[in-house]
Amino acid sequence: MNLIQKGIAGTLESSDILVIINPQAGGGVQLSLQSKVEKQFGATIRRVIVEKLEALGVTDVVVDVKDQGALDCVIAARVQAAVYRAAGVDKVNYEVLS
């Protein structure tokens, strides 16, 4: 997916996650994570994010994530929404969303 702008999704509220995505040509995926549950689930959260980015075909991006204890499905959904916004996709076909 081709990213053209900044994409933001999610909130800082409990059990949610705030994802800010910035396209960055040629820099690979740079992920910075701050989480309440970093010690327990940091590795899992990172994996979910990276996998989602891979699935969406996003390769060069700076991802800034503030997690407030979101479940994996929420993390994936927020990342996906942020990527879509960064790609300028405004018509989403919800029936074929992964």
Place this chain on the structure above:
Amino acid sequence: MMLRFVRKTHFAEVSIIVISGEDLIDYRTRIEKFLQNNGLDMDARIAKFVVAMNDYDANIVACAGLDGNIVKCVCVDQTYRGSELSLVIGTELVKQAFQDGHDDLFLYTKEKNKQRFNGWGFSPLVVTKGGVTFMEYNKRKLENYLQSLRSKRTSGTRVGSIVMNANPFTKGHRYLVERAAAECDCVHVFMVKEDVSFFRYKDRFRLVKDGLQDLSNVILHPGSDYIVSHATFPQYFIKDKHQVNRQASAVDALMFRQYIAPALGISVRYVGSEPIDETTSMYNCVLKEYLELPMGSEPPVELREVKRLECCGSVISASRVRALMKSESIRPIEALVPKNTFVFIEKYLMTSQKQKEFL
């Protein structure tokens, strides 16, 4: 219409709105009153407010302001404290700032509120002796900056540093750098980036670059958010203005001591002695206190105050040059500034003269 309804909250009666531009003029007194009721002062530089409002009585129950990339005047009404309202406000504020094109956010708070803003995603950078905590949203930003500094690290035991606004670059600046260059293996010169000075950053930078290029052991660094930037202390929780300045200076000094100096292996910082300006002499005094503080494994940074160069009976300073420019007496300036700066000022005065005639 700048007033924008954003969303409902879990509290059925509370809505979040964003206020900026002309609407802020209408709302300012109401926000100010709300802050005052909670023991806080309004900050005049805030250009955008995120406000939580009770739909029934239209009372403000929480607010947070943005002054560029600095978060200020954050306040939640007593009855809503401990609820998630603070996080709702925080989310909207962060989104607003990033949509406005900022890629980083800063704030000052008391140490006891550190945890709260940690929940907003901010990480503490420094804590002063007075308990003032300086926090940053995007900590990777600082790490990237330090990384770029490390790539310019040089060998040598005595590494000097100077921070200057150079508004404009004078013979006094040149003298200070020469002194440092003679005493050190290498000197790092940092520019103040903020475009609030009489001369634009771009011009100031070019004049310094031209004025120092013959000194082979001097490295000129562009300005950054982390060295004397407009991230000044919000006046709202320390009433004494003198105290405010001291605390803000302390944050700046600590940023240098804890992050910038270690990244470049800086062992000494040079400043010009300050006989006239009270703010600068206070800043020098705070710098000395914090730079020479022993702290962890990093060796302290020595502060070296160099007596300022004089000309015609008083010290050379950029403010003296600007005062002369104001009175349009161009000749006396020639003795105070290097040739490049003088040529620039001449050109500047000529164009502004033409503009005046045109008007």
